Amino acid sequence: MLSSIEVSSxxxxxxxxxxxxxxxxxxGATDYIHIDVMDGHFVPNLTFGVExxxxxxxxxxxxxxxxxxxxxxxxxxxxxxEVSDIVSVHYESTYHLHRLVQRIREKDVKAFxxxxxxxxxxxxxxxxMEIDGVLIMxxxxxxxxxxxxxxxxxxxxxxxxxxxxxxxxxxxxVDGGVNEETYQLVxxxxxxxxxxxxYVFKSEDPVKAIxxxxxxxxxxxxx
Ligand code: DX5
Ligand code: ZN
Numbered sequence: 001m002l003s004s005i006e007v008s009s010x011x012x013x014x015x016x017x018x019x020x021x022x023x024x025x026x027x028g029a030t031d032y033i034h035i036d037v038m039d040g041h042f043v044p045n046l047t048f049g050v051e052x053x054x055x056x057x058x059x060x061x062x063x064x065x066x067x068x069x070x071x072x073x074x075x076x077x078x079x080x081x082e083v084s085d086i087v088s089v090h091y092e093s094t095y096h097l098h099r100l101v102q103r104i105r106e107k108d109v110k111a112f113x114x115x116x117x118x119x120x121x122x123x124x125x126x127x128x129m130e131i132d133g134v135l136i137m138x139x140x141x142x143x144x145x146x147x148x149x150x151x152x153x154x155x156x157x158x159x160x161x162x163x164x165x166x167x168x169x170x171x172x173x174v175d176g177g178v179n180e181e182t183y184q185l186v187x188x189x190x191x192x193x194x195x196x197x198x199y200v201f202k203s204e205d206p207v208k209a210i211x212x213x214x215x216x217x218x219x220x221x222x223x
Contacts, residue, residue: 001163001169001170001171001192001220002171002192002193003218003220004214004217004218005187005191005192005193005194005213005214005216005217005218006031006032006192006193006194006214007029007030007031007032007193007194007195007196007200007210007213007214008030008031008032008033008034008065008173008193008194008195008196009026009030009032009033009034009195009196009197009200009201009206009210010034010036010144010175010195010196010197010200010201011023011033011034011035011036011056011197011201012034012036012047012144012197013144013145013197013198013200013201013202014201015201019052019055019056020056020059022201022206023056023059023060023062024059024060025201025206025207026062026200026201026206026207026210027060027061027062028207029206029207029210029211030062030200030210031062031063031193032062032063032064032065032085032086032193033056033060033062033063033064033065034065034066034067034175034195034197035048035052035053035056035064035065035066035067035080035084036067036069036144036197037049037053037066037067037068037069037070037076037080038069038070038141038142039069039070039071041070041071042069042070042071042090042092042093042141043069043141043142044142045142045143049076049079050076050079050080050082050083053066053079053080053083053084054082054083057083063084063085063086064083064084064085064086065084065085065086065088065173065193065195066080066083066084066086066087066088067088067114067135067175067195068080068087068088068089068090068093068114069090069093069114069141069142070093071093072093072094073089073090073093073094073100074094074096074100074103077089077100077103077104078103078107081104081107081109082107084109085109085110086109086110086112086132086133086173087104087109087110087111087112088112088113088114088133088135088173089101089104089111089112089113089114090113090114090115090116090141091113091114091115091116091119091123091124092115092116092119097113097127098127098130101113101127101130101131102130105130105132110132110133110171111130111131111132111133112131112132112133112134112135112171112173113127113131113133113134113135114134114135114136114137114141114175115134115135115136115137115155116137116140116141117137117138117139117140117149117151117152120155121134121136121155121158121159121162122158122162124159124162125162128162128163128166128168128170129166129168131170132170132171133170133171133172133173133192133193134159134170134171134172134173135173135174135175135195136152136155136156136159136172136173136174136175136191137152137175137176138152138174138175138176138177138178138182138186139175139176139177140176141176144197144198145197145198146176146177147177148176148177148178148179148181148182149176149177152174152176152186153185153186153189156172156174156186156189156190156191157189157190159172159190160172160189160190171192171193172190172191172192172193173191173192173193173194173195174186174191174193174194174195175195176195178194178195178196178199178213179196179198179199180199180212183196183212183213183216184216187216187218188218188219190218191218192218194213196209196210196213199213200213
């Protein structure tokens with residue numbers, strides 16, 4: 001649970017021929033660089049592996065937030081833990097989620113669980129006390145620039161309720177279609193961290209875009 005909104009800028013919408021230049025554009029404003037790792041199996045798109053994350057780590061001090069959209073995340077997780085502050089693994093991608101979450105936390109990295117749009121937040125009830133955050137997908141994972149799925153708001157509210165009921169403090173991150181039209185609704189519903197790709201990197205002034213996302217104050221009175 002955070003007292004102010006954080007932004008994680010997704011380089012899926014950056015210039016793949018020059019990540020460094022785009023990372024530099026958001027460096028003073030963004031809280032994280034969001035790294036969308038896709039394997040062409042778990043999602044119908046292929047992006048980058050740990051070597052790209054390492055290369056980005058070498059050119060910036062902004063913490064990395066790695067989102068693994070891959071089958072068998074166990075095979076990749078250790079490398080991403082070396083360079084990331086947050087590692088998100090999908091509920092739908094592994095048989096042994098509890099073990100995987102433990103493995104991430106043992107490395108002093110924040111373990112988040114990502115949920116596809118069809119996966120109810122209530123399925124996390126027996127692991128929720130072991131994690132640092134939940135990544136609610138508000139689009140189907142695989143591509144940037146998609147339209148926000150409104151039911152994500154309902155899921156954020158239910159997750160916030162679950163957090164309150166269980167007296168926990170995990171963070172709620174929301175990913176997909178977060179832009180000028182949707183960010184206030186997402187914050188009002190209970191988000192702590194907003195992932196944004198196209199809205200940030202395709203805007204004329206990425207810093208201004210991030211500042212806008214952070215300008216709407218969250219209501220922290222009810223946990
Ligand atoms: C989608 C990715 C998102 C994506 C968001 O699979 O997980 O992180 O980059 O991009 P926008 O903000 O453009 O919807
Ligand atoms: Zn993502």
